[in-house]
Amino acid sequence: MDLTGLSSKGRFLMVLCIVSYLYKSTAAEGSCKLKAKFNLRGYKEVEKKTVVIGGMFPVHQRLTDTDSNTTIAPESSDCEGFNFRTFRWAQTMLFALNEINSRNDILPDTELGYVIYDSCFTISKAVEGTLTFLTGQDEAVPNYRCGDGPPLSALVGAGGSDLSIATARILGLYYFPQMSYASSCSVLESRFQYPTFLRTIPSDEHQSVAMAKLVLHFGWTWVGTIAAEDDYGKYGIKRFKEVVEEAGVCISFSETLPKIRNPEAIERIVQTVLDSTAKIIVVFSSDVDLSPLVGELLRNNVTNRTWIASEAWVTSAAISRHPDILPVLGGTIGFAVKRADIPGLKEHLLSVTPYNDTLTEEFWGIVFNCTMNYRQVLSGMRRCTGEEMMEKLSNTFTDVSQLRITYNVYKAVYAVAHALHNLEDCKPHSGPFENNTCADITKFEPWQLMYYLKNLRYTVPHTGEEIYFNNGDVDGFYDILNWQSESEGGITYTHIGYYNSTAPPEERLIINNGSIIWNNDILETPRSVCSERCQPGTRMGIRQGEPVCCFDCIPCADGEISNTTDARGCIQCDEDYWSNANHDTCVPKTIEFLDFTEPLGITLIAIAAFGALATIAVAIILLMHLNTPLVNVNDPLLSFSLLLGLVITFLCSIVFLGEPQMWSCMTSQVALAVGFALVLSSLMGKSALLMLRARASSDTAVIAPRVIMIVCTLIQAVGCTVWLILMPPQPVKNTAAQNIKIILECDPGNIIFICSIFAYDILLAVLTFSFAFVARKLEDHFNEGKSVTFGMLVFFIVWISFVPAYLSTRGKFMVAVQIFAILASSFGLLACVFIPKCYVLLIKPERNKEELMIPRAKSRDTAASGSSASLATTSSSANANGTTVSTVSLDD
Incomplete structure (x- = not known):
């Protein structure tokens, strides 16, 4: 083989590919051997394409249970639990790519190909898909890519926050762009850990603060929290707690939804909800993780609660269309990302056929209750003809009334396309790279595309929304929805307000209280407090060993007042003042003295x-x-x-x-x-x-x-x-x-x-x-x-x-x-x-x-003998001195 025409780098890569091929063919003889073969399902179209965009969607909800018997060689797990909503996301990426390839104003000379994998809502499958996407083969050799196909541009995905965290760590090693549509975890804001991560969904920093402001808006001080056992739930609920606790709100209970099936844990959570006096429950979870809890709530008929939903499940039809859900989750208030109407998407969804790939074949068999598998047909199942009418379907896949995450997928694909367009449109000698050079659209490096993505500003087709990335994130804007009953008995998402992180602080949360219908069709705002508020004239007495929101209202002592609600202590009146009867105002003391006029x-x-x-x-x-x-x-x-x-x-x-x-x-x-x-x-x-x-x-x-x-x-x-x-x-x-x-x-x-x-x-x-x-x-x-x-x-x-x-x-x-x-x-x-x-x-x-x-006289005899002398003496004495010495008795 003549390698003289190749550069040193090209020669090195060719040698590596040959080595990779040889070690597979000689696995039995040499020291290198294949440890496992990845089992991935999805879509792929790279032939005759100029640039390839990767995609990853959790079309299935979990991995199938594998046999732990080690007597036979293990196989890569398959997936189960088909999710119509996420399947719509994957089809939206295909729709957006077809729309871009048919346009003349974006990448007119470039055809976009795609490689889309199913992450099965698990980290292991997301890692498998990432390695396969980077190496170009499902028998991946890490850090090597063999083949001369079109260059890889970016990965759109990988779904939930924990999946994107795993893939972002790998992609960050190569400075390979990742554009997420649903990973809102605030930890992904770190450009140090995730240097190439961008997203079209707002960070949960905004959502957590918005939820906290909602709780404070209605005066709830006693709430329960439930979070998924992943990064999305953990970081989201952590930030929510920080904000509300700083404002004086107490957490009645804090529970975690298990990622794997655990009926005992779900029953314990339901019992905690029943035992708690908190009427407000904040849930940070995906619809997949929340579904087992909803089923248990229905079995226990848990009503008279108001649920605060995160964007990951607030518009999930898998939850809202659950039978008899209204008494349990009716009145739910949640935050949803921006929605939009995407013209042509409904027609694209109805045009899918079961012959293209295994994912669509599985979807077809589920919705029409048939099969294309010959063995299953022999066992008695109805055979799919491929002519079944998609127009008659009414499920989550064909429901385009609440295109929110779907709209984020659409924006993510267009973001990559616009970045590629800017890269391709670079004028020679005016480029942003060394010596003012431009990148070649046919053989660019990922870090070159990353430059254009970070500095991107574009307008989304059909909606006119302007998108730009601030350190990889977009502004936090959420619609606030209220689950209300329809006349047919279902649930409708009623818009009651919004949250805008870029507005002034006092105008960020706007809610129309009058349009809210609470659980059991109650119009009055529910109360959720551990203790009723202490009115003026009383002070809060903290109960020993209980949260600060649980207290007794102790009347102020005489001479003390409290003139605010929930006063921490009473105020001593001035010396000349005294408390009134209600102990909420100091009044002048009565001035008292014995007056002449009374x-x-x-x-x-x-x-x-x-x-x-x-x-x-x-x-x-x-x-x-x-x-x-x-x-x-x-x-x-x-x-x-x-x-x-x-x-x-x-x-x-x-x-x-x-x-x-x-x-x-x-x-x-x-x-x-x-x-x-x-x-x-x-x-x-x-x-x-x-x-x-x-x-x-x-x-x-x-x-x-x-x-x-x-x-x-x-x-x-x-x-x-x-x-x-x-x-x-x-x-x-x-x-x-x-x-x-x-x-x-x-x-x-x-x-x-x-x-x-x-x-x-x-x-x-x-x-x-x-x-x-x-x-x-x-x-x-x-x-x-x-x-x-x-x-x-x-x-x-x-x-x-x-x-x-x-x-x-x-x-x-x-x-x-x-x-x-x-x-x-x-x-x-x-x-x-x-x-x-x-x-x-x-x-x-x-x-x-x-x-x-x-x-x-002391004796009558003495008086008789001396009466004349005594009288004379007495008389003369009286005349001489002006007084008399004579006495008289009242008895005389």
């Missing part, structure tokens, strides 16, 4: 005024009878000082009323302390007067009580003055006594001062009572000692009762109790000391005589 204040003023007037009236009566024996006998100065002190105490009680001011706080407290000091010191002087007259001279008996009164009063006055100078009482807002009120009251300033001041009054009271109690049995004038004793008893009873009453009240009633104690004690002293005198002066004036003021 009934209680008016009553106390009237009583105080009456007391002061009564005291003044008594003083007037005494003045009118100043020179009578009854008035003169008990030191009128002490009587008038006592009456002055009572007037002060009566009137100071009025100062306690009204809004506390600086002057009123100082006046009320000081007047009360000094007034009682004057009253008590006067009473103590009267009691001392009785005791001194029984034991001392008349001069001492008159002067000493007055000195006691003046000194004791001055001591209190000096103490109050020091108090007012150093730490005077002042008005304050008491916000601690009552939560809902601000009590305006007087702060004493310093507890030591006020305790000292009133302790002094208590000391005077104790001394007065002691003196009066001792003097009550002395031979006195008009029983003054007994009157003071009774008055002090009333005084003590009132103030002892005042302490618990004062401590048990709050607010303005504390002031009322204090005023009542002042008035009661003052009235008690006034009545006990002066009513007997006024009675004699006004009612019994005949008893107000000097002779009746003479003390009763």
